[in-house]
Amino acid sequence: MEVRSMHFKARAGAAVRDARLQAKLASAKGLFVEGRRRGIQDIDFEATRRAGEAIRNRVLQDLDLWLERFEQEATKRGATVLWARDGAEVCRLVVDIARRHGVKKAIKSKSMLSEEAGLNQALEAAGVQPVETDLGEYILQINGNEPPSHIIAPVIHKTKEEVAELFERVHHRPRKREISEMTREAREMLRSHFLTADMGISGANFLVAETGSVALVTNEGNGRMVTTLPRVHVAIAGIEKVIPTLEDLATLMRLLPRSATGQAISNYFSLLTGTRAAGEGDGPEHMYYVLVDNGRANLVGGEFQDMLRCIRCGACMNHCPVYQTVGGHPYGWVYFGPMGSVLTPLYAGLENALDLPHAATLCNQCGVVCPVRIPLPELLRKLREKQVERGLRPWQERLALKLWAWTAQRPALYALAARLGARYLKWLAHGQDRIRVLGLAPAWTASRDLPAPEGKTFRELYGARQDGGR
Amino acid sequence: MRVGLFVTCLVDLMRPRIGFAALRLLEQAGCEVVVPLSQTCCGQPAYNSGDRSAARALAEKVLREFEGVDYLVAPSGSCAGMIRTHYPALFAGDGELAARAASLGARTYELTDFLVNVAHLEHVPGDFRGTVTYHDSCSGLRELGVKDQPRQLLARMPGVRLEEMPAAEECCGFGGTFAVKFGDVSARLAEKKCAHIQATGADAVVLGDLGCMLHIEGRLRRMGDDKTRVLHIAEVLAGEAG
Structure with missing residues (x-):
């Protein structure tokens, strides 16, 4: 997918002024945050978090070995494991598979990797019709391939009315009012695609090394149809998605739906192992795994390795005050919120997403809720350090920071600067308790007053007190 | 000590x-x-x-x-x-x-x-009278576990009634340079915080960090609220806040 993260600031500003979006985000936030809060109460969540963290760390320590094990076990059960270095290679491999099996139509369940790779465009260019079957993704696809704005609720930015209008326009059927009527209509539209598709493309929530299986977590059931009805199934997964055992899967499954939606378990959970065996009633004749690097291997063993623990639950964005205020689109790529602000610069280039590591107050809500204890604020801070090291910050900012830091290391000079500063600000307030316009920081006073200082510094007053006796 | x-x-x-x-x-x-x-x-x-x-x-x-x-x-x-x-x-x-x-x-x-x-302060000298609501600053809360401590101290002041606001633990949007780098997002966050504060009807919002204090007060005043006081917990406890 094209990276548009460099427009974060302008798009975030527009989002703040979009009253309809603000209302939508507010109601969704309530659902997710409240859902998770309630959902995690029936287990020892903190202990499970630590167990989940340990499982993911154990994998990352020997990622190559677990991937080899996965490849062996999956191959043993009739699947073919392919490796892709980047998005372009994902597209090439999947198009090749489609050609090999004479595929005209591919139905898809949710796959973030497919978004990273821009797979739909590649399939279309190769004469294969991709059909998104996740309701949210379907809505986006029929709306001119609009980008998603949340990883598990891709149309969180849309109102019911907007979807009703879109359906009326695209489906040529009378406008529906109720969500249940709309989902029924979408089902009817999708049904023929399910029955006529030659290939199913899914993502992967986890890859289980000991059995060579892929685990899929969905709430709509489309994932099961996509992976069992067509004769070919392709699962696309980042290489970090592998976990050692089914036991580990059980632990991580206690964390994932609870963190994502507050559910103890999702409506559907599929564990798919190998091709259709003799005597089995369903499953694909051909099963492929496309395991994708796309920047992940670079993080192994480095200071950003913690990010590879991510299980894509979305709790960080649901609890992020910034995401909750601007929505997903300003982040400009596949991932949003704190997760996106770390992943986008790492996978799509530090210089292509300069705003993202700074688009956070470092309030650490994300770090507190992350089910695998990723220290997201620390990673954002490290990315800021990388920007400084590579000279990517604006010169005005660098100069201001240098000047301030230089002064702050010289107490006498700093004391003088603070004295003058306190007096200057006091003077700017014109006898009021606030400053309405501050030329030094117009971005502050555009929307907030600056409370006026008392006029003298603590240091001055304390010094005078010491001198005069107390 | x-x-x-x-x-x-x-x-x-x-x-x-x-x-x-x-x-x-x-x-x-x-x-x-x-x-x-x-x-x-x-x-x-x-x-x-x-x-x-x-x-x-x-x-x-x-x-x-x-x-x-x-x-x-x-x-x-x-x-x-x-x-x-x-x-x-x-x-x-x-x-x-x-x-x-x-x-x-x-x-x-x-x-x-x-x-x-640590110091086990027994007597809180402050004489503030009125209803307050407490804003939990992010670093204090999530890095240091400061949550009950200020409330315990406020509870020892007979004139103070604490009225908790919804989402007291949510960021006010200050975030240091974030407040000027992303001015409109930051101000919008402050606006949400101010709405929660005002909904309590408290005489003052009390907090423990200057950054949040300047930010919240700045937004309240710009919104035309000259009434809700914004006080640091130290002033309230020590008795300078009247």
Whole structure:
């Protein structure tokens, strides 16, 4: 997918002024945050978090070995494991598979990797019709391939009315009012695609090394149809998605739906192992795994390795005050919120997403809720350090920071600067308790007053007190 | 016990009375308070801006200035959090400096945390009367576990009634340079916070960090609210807040 993260600031500003979006985000936030809060109460969540963290760390320590094990076990059960270095290679491999099996139509369940790779465009260019079957993704696809704005609720930015209008326009059927009527209509539209598709493309929530299986977590059931009805199934997964055992899967499954939606378990959970065996009633004749690097291997063993623990639950964005205020689109790529602000610069280039590591107050809500204890604020801070090291910050900012830091290391000079500063600000307030316009920081006073200082510094007053006796 | 007061750069510049309030509270709790006058800033602005070397230089300065005290106390969860949780990270693997950072970190406290858990302040001198609501600042809450401490102290003031606001633990949108880098997002967050504060009908919002304080007060006033007072917990407890 094209990276548009460099427009974060302008798009975030527009989002703040979009009253309809603000209302939508507010109601969704309530659902997710409240859902998770309630959902995690029936287990020892903190202990499970630590167990989940340990499982993911154990994998990352020997990622190559677990991937080899996965490849062996999956191959043993009739699947073919392919490796892709980047998005372009994902597209090439999947198009090749489609050609090999004479595929005209591919139905898809949710796959973030497919978004990273821009797979739909590649399939279309190769004469294969991709059909998104996740309701949210379907809505986006029929709306001119609009980008998603949340990883598990891709149309969180849309109102019911907007979807009703879109359906009326695209489906040529009378406008529906109720969500249940709309989902029924979408089902009817999708049904023929399910029955006529030659290939199913899914993502992967986890890859289980000991059995060579892929685990899929969905709430709509489309994932099961996509992976069992067509004769070919392709699962696309980042290489970090592998976990050692089914036991580990059980632990991580206690964390994932609870963190994502507050559910103890999702409506559907599929564990798919190998091709259709003799005597089995369903499953694909051909099963492929496309395991994708796309920047992940670079993080192994480095200071950003913690990010590879991510299980894509979305709790960080649901609890992020910034995401909750601007929505997903300003982040400009596949991932949003704190997760996106770390992943986008790492996978799509530090210089292509300069705003993202700074688009956070470092309030650490994300770090507190992350089910695998990723220290997201620390990673954002490290990315800021990388920007400084590579000279990517604006010169005005660098100069201001240098000047301030230089002064702050010289107490006498700093004391003088603070004295003058306190007096200057006091003077700017014109006898009021606030400053309405501050030329030094117009971005502050555009929307907030600056409370006026008392006029003298603590240091001055304390010094005078010491001198005069107390 | 010898306590070094870390005044914080924002208190020094904007609200000296909060520094003096902290001083009085510490003395009231029986501490011998020293205020190293060469102190400037803990280095957090540099640290959060990605300038690690400047952050380290300022952190080393703080390590030197507060070496001889039993405790370092700051009327700010943000600065105390920087010293307690981030200095050790800043000097990790750095031999002697790492040891000194770990030692000072372990002796560093946010003011209310210190008053409740270390100094065991018995009598709260403040005479504030009215309804207050408490805003939990992010660093104090999530880095240092400051949550009950200020509430315990407020509960000892007979004239104070605490009315909790919804989402008290949510960020006010200050975030240091975030407030000017993303001015409109930051202000929108403040607006949500202010709405929660106003919904309680409290006479004052009380909090423990200058950054949030300036931000919330700035937004309240711009929204035309001249009535809701914005007070630092130290002023309320020490009795300067009337």
